[in-house]
Amino acid sequence: MEVSLKIENLSAYFGEKKILDSITFDIPSKAITAIVGPSGCGKSTFVRTINRMNDRFENFRTSGRIILDGEDVLSKNYPLESLRMRIGMVFQRPNPFPKSIYENVAFGLKIHGIKDKKTLDESVRSSLKAAAIYEQVKDNLSLNAYKLSGGQQQRLCIARALAVKPEVILLDEPTSAIDPIATKQIEDVLEKLSEDYTIVIVTHNIQQAARIADYIAFIYLGKLVEFGKAEEILTSPKEKLTNDYLTGVYS
Amino acid sequence: MLQKLGKGDVDIFSPHFKKNNVVDSVLWSSGWLSNVIIIAIIFFLFYNWVPLFKTVSPIEFFFGTRWYPTVTPPLYGTLPLLIATIEISLFSLILTFPISIVVTIFMTFIAPKKIRYLIKIFLEFFSSIPSVVLGLIGLSIVSPYLQNTFNLDTGLNVFNASLMLTFLTIPITASMMEDFMVSFPREQIEGAEALGATSIETLWKVILPGLKGPFASIAMLSMGRIFGETMIVLMIAGNAAIFPTSIFDPAKPLSATIAAEMGETAVGTPHFYALFGIGVIIFFITLFINLIGESIRIKYEMEMRRN
Amino acid sequence: MNLYLKKRLRKQKIVFFTISVLAILILVAMMGIIVIIFVKGIRVINWKFLTSLPSFDFYGVPQGGIGPAIVGTFLITGLGLVFSVPLGILGGIFLSEYRTKGKLFNIMRMSVANLAGVPSVVHGLFGMAVFTIFFGLGLSILSASLTLSILALPIVIMVTENAMKNVPDSVREGAFALGAKRWQSALLVVFPAAFSKIMTGVVLSSARIAGETAPILFTGATLYLTYYPHGLNEQFMALPYMIWGLVTTSINISASTPFAYGISIVLIILVAAMNSVAMVSRFVMRKHDVL
Ligand SMILES: Nc1ncnc2c1ncn2[C@@H]1O[C@H](COP(=O)(O)OP(=O)(O)OP(=O)(O)O)[C@@H](O)[C@H]1O
Ligand SMILES: [Mg+2]
Numbered sequence: 001m002e003v004s005l006k007i008e009n010l011s012a013y014f015g016e017k018k019i020l021d022s023i024t025f026d027i028p029s030k031a032i033t034a035i036v037g038p039s040g041c042g043k044s045t046f047v048r049t050i051n052r053m054n055d056r057f058e059n060f061r062t063s064g065r066i067i068l069d070g071e072d073v074l075s076k077n078y079p080l081e082s083l084r085m086r087i088g089m090v091f092q093r094p095n096p097f098p099k100s101i102y103e104n105v106a107f108g109l110k111i112h113g114i115k116d117k118k119t120l121d122e123s124v125r126s127s128l129k130a131a132a133i134y135e136q137v138k139d140n141l142s143l144n145a146y147k148l149s150g151g152q153q154q155r156l157c158i159a160r161a162l163a164v165k166p167e168v169i170l171l172d173e174p175t176s177a178i179d180p181i182a183t184k185q186i187e188d189v190l191e192k193l194s195e196d197y198t199i200v201i202v203t204h205n206i207q208q209a210a211r212i213a214d215y216i217a218f219i220y221l222g223k224l225v226e227f228g229k230a231e232e233i234l235t236s237p238k239e240k241l242t243n244d245y246l247t248g249v250y251s
Numbered sequence: 252m253l254q255k256l257g258k259g260d261v262d263i264f265s266p267h268f269k270k271n272n273v274v275d276s277v278l279w280s281s282g283w284l285s286n287v288i289i290i291a292i293i294f295f296l297f298y299n300w301v302p303l304f305k306t307v308s309p310i311e312f313f314f315g316t317r318w319y320p321t322v323t324p325p326l327y328g329t330l331p332l333l334i335a336t337i338e339i340s341l342f343s344l345i346l347t348f349p350i351s352i353v354v355t356i357f358m359t360f361i362a363p364k365k366i367r368y369l370i371k372i373f374l375e376f377f378s379s380i381p382s383v384v385l386g387l388i389g390l391s392i393v394s395p396y397l398q399n400t401f402n403l404d405t406g407l408n409v410f411n412a413s414l415m416l417t418f419l420t421i422p423i424t425a426s427m428m429e430d431f432m433v434s435f436p437r438e439q440i441e442g443a444e445a446l447g448a449t450s451i452e453t454l455w456k457v458i459l460p461g462l463k464g465p466f467a468s469i470a471m472l473s474m475g476r477i478f479g480e481t482m483i484v485l486m487i488a489g490n491a492a493i494f495p496t497s498i499f500d501p502a503k504p505l506s507a508t509i510a511a512e513m514g515e516t517a518v519g520t521p522h523f524y525a526l527f528g529i530g531v532i533i534f535f536i537t538l539f540i541n542l543i544g545e546s547i548r549i550k551y552e553m554e555m556r557r558n
Numbered sequence: 559m560n561l562y563l564k565k566r567l568r569k570q571k572i573v574f575f576t577i578s579v580l581a582i583l584i585l586v587a588m589m590g591i592i593v594i595i596f597v598k599g600i601r602v603i604n605w606k607f608l609t610s611l612p613s614f615d616f617y618g619v620p621q622g623g624i625g626p627a628i629v630g631t632f633l634i635t636g637l638g639l640v641f642s643v644p645l646g647i648l649g650g651i652f653l654s655e656y657r658t659k660g661k662l663f664n665i666m667r668m669s670v671a672n673l674a675g676v677p678s679v680v681h682g683l684f685g686m687a688v689f690t691i692f693f694g695l696g697l698s699i700l701s702a703s704l705t706l707s708i709l710a711l712p713i714v715i716m717v718t719e720n721a722m723k724n725v726p727d728s729v730r731e732g733a734f735a736l737g738a739k740r741w742q743s744a745l746l747v748v749f750p751a752a753f754s755k756i757m758t759g760v761v762l763s764s765a766r767i768a769g770e771t772a773p774i775l776f777t778g779a780t781l782y783l784t785y786y787p788h789g790l791n792e793q794f795m796a797l798p799y800m801i802w803g804l805v806t807t808s809i810n811i812s813a814s815t816p817f818a819y820g821i822s823i824v825l826i827i828l829v830a831a832m833n834s835v836a837m838v839s840r841f842v843m844r845k846h847d848v849l
Pocket of ligand 2: 043
């Protein structure tokens, strides 16, 4: 197994409150890793620590390391802009910009200095294709993204993240705000993408993890309880806590 | 204007802003522009006021009881002007505040949704009618009416000015009140209703007491606005620099004095400096009133956030 | 118990009835003011009134029109906005997108609120001291519009700040997650999203600026012009100032009063038009559901 991100002894705090407690495991490259656990256990905090979204909060602190390509992304000198180019993110609620579809996808490239129209066009097209939304919007790329349905918006957000060619894509419960059919479409997209990208997806939904995940990390009260191949975790968990969670004790 | 603190209002950005590039610096400077202007205002007001003290003592300026800038020797006592302003402002606030509450309650509790929406639009529209238009009404309609009905020497007096100022401030006061009323925590209202309280009891015992803080700050902000209003008092306060003893006496408030006399004086004369001195008084008193209003509001919001 | 409840409900009815009567009375009085203005002024309004130069006959009865005052009001309001809107928008963006909990930031925010609370007559004094005298711009369109722009600045800042804050945070996170810098998120994403709201606010506040009198009293407004101004360094007429002049300084006040009402109608229509523009654009925004 090739490793994309090494999480080493990661703890995170909001003020005095310890949200993540000494988490250590390796996130495999070009596979889907699902982060599961009961509500409030720190799943979102975990993924938002990886691309340092939580740096915005005044009282947020971390300790430990997250190694990407031999460098600690939590280090203060690690440039945020390039970190976020390498690690993309998709949120729980679709959050397209109130701009055209085209502008949404091209945004990441534009802010990183790419102006060439041909390159932009090409990248917008291939990203939309990879997110399986191109066929539905190709004739209307100037449509305001807010006019799309929730599922389409979420795929647009995936396309937007793909356009800057990240290595890792973080998704925080990307299907919890959309309908089952759209959920299925997104799951298909993610499976396809996992051939080329490292995917970390937070999910509430064990069934979803079972359907798409190659690996599963189970977090409970900020601690990593168990990490391993999806089938192994789902069929024969080593920890009692995991078993309890899978059999629905917490939900 | 009052603005409520939104959900994302604190903590959402990194604590220490560092200027990173040109754009950040440009934005940062624009943010400070208001501050620079305030300092410039203070500077230029003082710059054109202080020379007055070559001829007039500060005691006389602040506490002198006669404002006769055109007699010889001229007298520059601003006390009667200040008293007139205070009297008019207080009286107008006494009218504005309860009326605005009544209008607000009517809008939020009684009127059907459509009517309420129409009233909102109307208030917004009315609040942007220039004050000089209300001055015109006071001058050409209210004044003769008062004079005839109450058999007065003049209908241009404290009462008339306060009344028209009230019309000026009701729309903004009521719409600020409405904002707070609408965003009053639902849980508290439902809590009262769950105990079987009628709407009026909920209003009386839960909502209005709960809104004491914001309403106090609204009162201050309205007061700040009334205090410096110029055109209405210029046109209808009666322009007599005496101590008004009754609300039917004419008066000469601070702002009206500046507006009425600046045109008749020459740059660099004591009269000119004295008018800037009046500007200083108005500026600092309104600043003070607004700061009190702001701090009440901030205190209230802190409390809200704690709950 | 039942009886007690009945009593309470009856009390509620009485109180609500009284409040309704009072509120309706006051609203009717306010509408009455507008009706009176129209009744008293409508007969002077015609094409000539709106377009021609002012003049008075031998007895001080106004004859001509208010053309230069309309032009003057539009000029100073427009120029005032030209100066204040760009700067105000930048300041508003800073207040909304660079929020911190720091002390300095609070001072900055306080200054905006305080500047907004400065009475317009003080703005007039300041404008005269700085633009007319210190910078030597004299009594002129330029002095007056610069003065108005200072009055408008905090309004534009607050309008911008509020509109920007209304854009959901998730949109900012989307930009940051793509590696956008703070200013890129602010200017390229949040500002365009808030743009129409900002413009609506600016249109609304321009109505207020157009009606201001005190700031232009000593910075360049004049009561009587027999020509249209040729340059920004000349004096100008303005609608609100003309109302004041007609009813307080003219030789024949009773003959001038209907004119003042006529100008009031023009001002009210102007204000109503700006309010409607704002309302329509709000409606359109809601319909298109873009934030
Ligand atoms: N900005 C914040 N400030 C303070 N505490 C926070 C903040 N964000 C999250 N927390 C706290 O961190 C803990 C973990 O939250 P997190 O959102 O990571 O959980 P989660 O596992 O994603 O839950 P869910 O399944 O509900 O999304 C919670 O107790 C939450 O209250
Ligand atoms: Mg979460």
